[in-house]
Amino acid sequence: MNTGRERAAMTYIQGETGDWEMVIGLEVHAQVTSKAKLFSGAATLFGAEPNSQVSFVDAAFPGMLPVINGVCIEQAVRTGLGLKAQINPVSVFDRKNYFYADLPSGYQISQYTQPIVGKGEIVLDMPDGSSRTVGITRLHLEMDAGKSLHDQHPSKTFVDLNRSGVALMEIVSEPDMRTAEEAGAYVRKLRTILRYLGTCDGNMEEGSMRCDCNVSVRRPGGPLGTRCEIKNVNSVRFVQQAIEYEARRQIEVIEDGGTISQETRLWDTAKGVTRSMRSKEEAHDYRYFPDPDLLPLVLDLDWIESIKATLPELPDDKKQRFMSDYKLSLYDAGVLVAEQARADFFEAVAKGRDAKLASNWVNGDFFGALNKAGKDIQDSPVSASALGGLIDLISDNTISGRIAKEVFEEMFATGRPAADIVEAKGLRQVTDTGAIDAAISAVMAGNADKVAEYRGGKDKLFGFFVGQVMKQTGGKANPALVNEILRAKLAG
Amino acid sequence: MTALNRLTMTEALTGLDRRDFTAVELTEAHIAAVESARPLNAFLVETPDQAREMAAASDARRAQGEAGLMDGLPIAIKDLFCTKGVATTAASKILQGFIPPYESTVTANLWQAGAVMLGKVNLDEFAMGSANVTSAYGPVINPWSPGPLGAWPRRLVPGGSSGGSAAAVAARCALGATGTDTGGSIRQPAGFCGLVGIKPTYGRCSRWGIVAFASSLDQAGPMTRTVADTALMLRAMAGYDPKDSTSVNRPVPDYQAALTGDIRGLRVGIPAEYRVDGMPAEIERLWDQGVAWLRDAGAEPVPVRLPHTQYALATYYIVAPAEASSNLARYDGVRFGLRVDGGSLSEMYENTRGSGFGAEVRRRILIGTYVLSHGYYDAYYLKAQKVRTRISEDFQAAFTACDVILTPTAPSTAFAIGEKMDDPIQMYLNDVFTVPASLAGLPGLSVPAGLGADGLPLGLQLIGRPFDEETLLRVAGVIESAAGITALPPFVA
Amino acid sequence: MSIDRATVAKIAHLARIKVPEAEQDHLAGELSKILAFVEQLSEVDTEGVAPMSSAVATTLRWRPDQVDDGGTREAVLANAPDRAEGFFGVPKVIE
Numbered sequence A: 001m002n003t004g005r006e007r008a009a010m011t012y013i014q015g016e017t018g019d020w021e022m023v024i025g026l027e028v029h030a031q032v033t034s035k036a037k038l039f040s041g042a043a044t045l046f047g048a049e050p051n052s053q054v055s056f057v058d059a060a061f062p063g064m065l066p067v068i069n070g071v072c073i074e075q076a077v078r079t080g081l082g083l084k085a086q087i088n089p090v091s092v093f094d095r096k097n098y099f100y101a102d103l104p105s106g107y108q109i110s111q112y113t114q115p116i117v118g119k120g121e122i123v124l125d126m127p128d129g130s131s132r133t134v135g136i137t138r139l140h141l142e143m144d145a146g147k148s149l150h151d152q153h154p155s156k157t158f159v160d161l162n163r164s165g166v167a168l169m170e171i172v173s174e175p176d177m178r179t180a181e182e183a184g185a186y187v188r189k190l191r192t193i194l195r196y197l198g199t200c201d202g203n204m205e206e207g208s209m210r211c212d213c214n215v216s217v218r219r220p221g222g223p224l225g226t227r228c229e230i231k232n233v234n235s236v237r238f239v240q241q242a243i244e245y246e247a248r249r250q251i252e253v254i255e256d257g258g259t260i261s262q263e264t265r266l267w268d269t270a271k272g273v274t275r276s277m278r279s280k281e282e283a284h285d286y287r288y289f290p291d292p293d294l295l296p297l298v299l300d301l302d303w304i305e306s307i308k309a310t311l312p313e314l315p316d317d318k319k320q321r322f323m324s325d326y327k328l329s330l331y332d333a334g335v336l337v338a339e340q341a342r343a344d345f346f347e348a349v350a351k352g353r354d355a356k357l358a359s360n361w362v363n364g365d366f367f368g369a370l371n372k373a374g375k376d377i378q379d380s381p382v383s384a385s386a387l388g389g390l391i392d393l394i395s396d397n398t399i400s401g402r403i404a405k406e407v408f409e410e411m412f413a414t415g416r417p418a419a420d421i422v423e424a425k426g427l428r429q430v431t432d433t434g435a436i437d438a439a440i441s442a443v444m445a446g447n448a449d450k451v452a453e454y455r456g457g458k459d460k461l462f463g464f465f466v467g468q469v470m471k472q473t474g475g476k477a478n479p480a481l482v483n484e485i486l487r488a489k490l491a492g
Numbered sequence B: 001m002t003a004l005n006r007l008t009m010t011e012a013l014t015g016l017d018r019r020d021f022t023a024v025e026l027t028e029a030h031i032a033a034v035e036s037a038r039p040l041n042a043f044l045v046e047t048p049d050q051a052r053e054m055a056a057a058s059d060a061r062r063a064q065g066e067a068g069l070m071d072g073l074p075i076a077i078k079d080l081f082c083t084k085g086v087a088t089t090a091a092s093k094i095l096q097g098f099i100p101p102y103e104s105t106v107t108a109n110l111w112q113a114g115a116v117m118l119g120k121v122n123l124d125e126f127a128m129g130s131a132n133v134t135s136a137y138g139p140v141i142n143p144w145s146p147g148p149l150g151a152w153p154r155r156l157v158p159g160g161s162s163g164g165s166a167a168a169v170a171a172r173c174a175l176g177a178t179g180t181d182t183g184g185s186i187r188q189p190a191g192f193c194g195l196v197g198i199k200p201t202y203g204r205c206s207r208w209g210i211v212a213f214a215s216s217l218d219q220a221g222p223m224t225r226t227v228a229d230t231a232l233m234l235r236a237m238a239g240y241d242p243k244d245s246t247s248v249n250r251p252v253p254d255y256q257a258a259l260t261g262d263i264r265g266l267r268v269g270i271p272a273e274y275r276v277d278g279m280p281a282e283i284e285r286l287w288d289q290g291v292a293w294l295r296d297a298g299a300e301p302v303p304v305r306l307p308h309t310q311y312a313l314a315t316y317y318i319v320a321p322a323e324a325s326s327n328l329a330r331y332d333g334v335r336f337g338l339r340v341d342g343g344s345l346s347e348m349y350e351n352t353r354g355s356g357f358g359a360e361v362r363r364r365i366l367i368g369t370y371v372l373s374h375g376y377y378d379a380y381y382l383k384a385q386k387v388r389t390r391i392s393e394d395f396q397a398a399f400t401a402c403d404v405i406l407t408p409t410a411p412s413t414a415f416a417i418g419e420k421m422d423d424p425i426q427m428y429l430n431d432v433f434t435v436p437a438s439l440a441g442l443p444g445l446s447v448p449a450g451l452g453a454d455g456l457p458l459g460l461q462l463i464g465r466p467f468d469e470e471t472l473l474r475v476a477g478v479i480e481s482a483a484g485i486t487a488l489p490p491f492v493a
Numbered sequence C: 001m002s003i004d005r006a007t008v009a010k011i012a013h014l015a016r017i018k019v020p021e022a023e024q025d026h027l028a029g030e031l032s033k034i035l036a037f038v039e040q041l042s043e044v045d046t047e048g049v050a051p052m053s054s055a056v057a058t059t060l061r062w063r064p065d066q067v068d069d070g071g072t073r074e075a076v077l078a079n080a081p082d083r084a085e086g087f088f089g090v091p092k093v094i095e
C-alpha cells in the first residue's frame, strides 16, 4: 500500500498542537444474496410483516438446530475470489455469546479463528484518478440478529426476528485508510465488486450493507492511537461524515489533555455527531467456542476452482480492457465500469462503432438524461441499439453532432428511432456544396465590414462566419464542408 | 394370562398380531398402571386421551394389515423431547407453560412406527443430574425401593437423568421409554432400575426437537425391560435426519436380527482402568461373572488399556457445562416459558433465569460460563477438548485389539434420596464408567446382570465401535440369558 | 484456581443469572471445588494434540437454498410472555 509521504501531507488534519493522521479500518456487513436464511429455510425478503419470515430455528426454540445453506457458502467463496483472497479449505463456525433482545439463542453463529476467506485486497479509485490498495484481513460468514424497535411504545422495545438468521458476510479491512474520502471510496468499490459478483445487492438503505468504522488518530508516523468503533453506519455519505466527525472529536479530546477510551459509538444522523452507546457500555466477554451443532466446513479444491471459472470480469479488469481495447481515458473507463449495467450498455453501443464517440454519448447525454428522469438503465426509453443507430447517423454524416443532440432528446422523450426522427423533421445534413456556397455568399454579402476586418488579420472572426452559415442552413450544413469552403472564400 | 402391562414389547406384539387383545386394551392396562404409580412421581404429564386415540388408530391399522414396527405399544416420553401440542418442560420452571408447535424427530419416528404415547416423564432439570433429584417437579422414586408403594422406609433414586423413564418402565407403567444420554443418563438409570438401555453412537438418532443440554454429547436412546425390546425400539427411533447437521446418513439395520446369541470368537476387552478405588467388591465380582459368562459362550476376553479413563469425568465436567451455558442462553423470558419482570432488559433476564433455573443448572451454567470466559478458555475448555481427543484415541487403539468392551455400568446400586447431595463431585462420580464412551461418541449399553447384597439391580456396560450397536445388543442378549434375572421391583412383585 | 464472591458475581452477570448476595459465598465454595476437581487435566500431556471438534467423523452437510420454513407468525408468537402487535415485547432498551 502506498502510504507515500507525498500524499501524506495532504491528508493530515491540522489540530491546535500540530498535524494528526487518521487511521481507519472498516468492517462491512454485507447481506448474502440468497432466497433462504443461513441456517433455516425462512425467506430473506425485505419489508415483510414483522415476524412473518421466522422459523423456529431463527427464534431459537428448544431443540432447534442449524443446517447450513450451501448457496451462502458459495456466495462467500465467490466474494473471496472476487477480492483476490485466499479461500480456506477448512473453516469453523463458532458461537459468539451475548444476551440481547434481538438475539434469540443468546449467541450469534459466526466464524472466529478460522474464517472461510483469508487475506485479499481492494483497489480504490480516487476522484483525482489515482488508485490505492487496501488490504482485506478476512471475510467470514455469520447470521444476522433480529431488529429491535425502541420507539414504538413508551415502556417497551419491540422485537422483530425477520432478519434473525439472514446470512451476512463480514468483510474486514486492514487499517489502511487515512482519509474519510478513502473510506468512502472503499465502500463504493466494495459495493461495486459485490454487485458484479451478484453476492450482495449493496442496498444500504435496506440494510443489505452496513459499515462499522474503526477510527483512531495519531501523530504522523507515530504509534497507533486508541480506536473507537462507530457501529452500523448505513450510507457512504454517513461513513465519511461519521469518520470526519469522530477523528476531529478524538483530536479535540487529546489536545484538551484527555484520553480516548476504546468504545462503541453510534452515528446520530439527525445531529451529525457520534455518541457513546449506553446499552453496550459493559465490557463484553463473548466466550467464543466452536458450535457443537455444526461440523467443520470443508471445501473441495476442485469445487473452488469451478466457482472461480464462473466469475464475471471484475471492474478493475474491465477498466483495463476498456482503456486498451477502446482507447478510453482512465476517467471514462472508470465511470463506465462503476456499474456493470453501465459497462454492458456501453459495450453494446460501442460494438462496431467509434468507441470514443460511444463513450462520450453514454457518459454524456445518455446518463445525463437518465439522471434527470431518475431512471435506471433497465427502464431507459433509449436502448443500446437505438443509441447506436443515432451514432451511426453521425458517423455517416447524415446528421451533425449538434443536430444529434436534438434528435436524442426526441428519442428519449418518444422512444422513436433516430432515423425516423431525422426523416420526419428533415434534419439531414446539407452536403450539397452549391447550397453551402450560396449560404456563404449571402453571409459574406450581408457582413462586408466583418469580411474586411477578417482579411485585415482578425482571424478570430472565422467562428462568427461559421455560426452565421450554420444559422442560414438551419444547422444542417456539414460543418467540415462549411469550414473548408468558408476558409477558401474568405481568403478571397 | 399375564397382566397386559407385564408383557414385553415382543410378547405384546405377538398378542396383538394373534388378536389376543387390542391396542386399546393394552393401552388401558397401561393407563391404569400409570395412575396407580403416581406416588413414584414418574409422569409429569399424562396423556390418556391421546393414548386411547392413538391405540384405536393402531387397531385400525392392524386390521388393515398396515401395522408398523411398534404398532400399538404404549410408551413414555422423557420430557426433554418436544411433543407437538403437549407441554414440554425439561423438568424446569423456566419452560413453564411451553407448548411446542413441533414434534421431535425421534418421537415422530416412534409415532410413525405406531407407538402410543402415555405421557411425558420426569427427569433431572435439563437432564443435569444422576439421580433425578434436580427436577423442578420433585424427585422420582425408584420402584425397587423396598416396602409397599408410598410407604417406603428408604426412598431410592431411580438414577438420572432419565429417572422418570426408568421408573415408568420398571414399574410396568410403559413397555418402554425414550431416554437421552449425555454422560450416562440412559445407562446409569437403566442399571439402577434393572432395565436395558442403550446410548447409540453419536449421530445415530436425531437431536432435532430434543431440548439440548450438551450438543456434542447428547444422544437419544430406548429404555426397555429386555434386550430384544431395546433392539426393536432403537430401530424405530434411529435414522438419518437432514434437520440435524450431526446426524449420520447410513441405513438403520434390523437390530433384532443381530440377536443370534452367537458370540464365538468375539474379543471382549476388559479395561484395567475401570477397576477404580473404592469400588464395592460385589460390583467387581459381577464384572468377573460377566467375563465368565461371555467366555463360556465362546468369546475371548482380552485385557485392554484405556489410559486416560481417569480424566474422563473432569473432561466431561468442563465440556458439558460449557456447551450447556450457551445452549441454555435461549431461556430468557422473551419467546416462551417463564418471565419474571425487571426494570430493564438485563434485570428481566437475571430475574427470569435466576428464579427459573434450579441450583444444579445454575451451578453448571456458571461453571460453563467461567471455563469459556476470557483468559480461561485455553486452560479449561481447549485443554478438555484435547484430553477428549486422547480419550477417543484410547478407544480407537483398544478396538484394534477387541470387538467390544465390558465394564460395570455404575459404581454402586441405587442410593436413597438425600444421599450424595451435599457435594456435587460425589454425585458426578456416578457417571465415572459411562462418561468415557460419551466423550468418544461411542455406543454404550447397560444390561441387568445381577442384584447387589441390598437386593437392588446391578448392570454391566458394553461399549462398542461407532455404529456397531448390533454387537452390543448381541453380547447383551448373551448376558441377559446367562443372568436369568427373575426378581421384580417390590412395587410390582 | 479458586473462585471468590466477586468472580461469582461477575460470571453470574455474564450468564444473566441473579445470585442473591447471601448465596454468593456458598456458590463460590462449590464452584471452587468443581474447578479444583477438573484441574487434574493439567497432568495430561496434550502437546501437539488437536482438540476434538466433533464426535462424528463427517464434514458439514449443505442444505439447498430453498424457502421451506417461516410464514408461521402465529405459532412463533404463541408462547411469548409478551406479544405486542406482532412483535415480541421486552422492557425498553435505551441505546
Ligand SMILES: [Mg+2]
Pocket: A027, A170, A212
Ligand atoms: Mg465485527
Ligand SMILES: [Zn+2]
Pocket: A029, A142, A170
Ligand atoms: Zn459481524
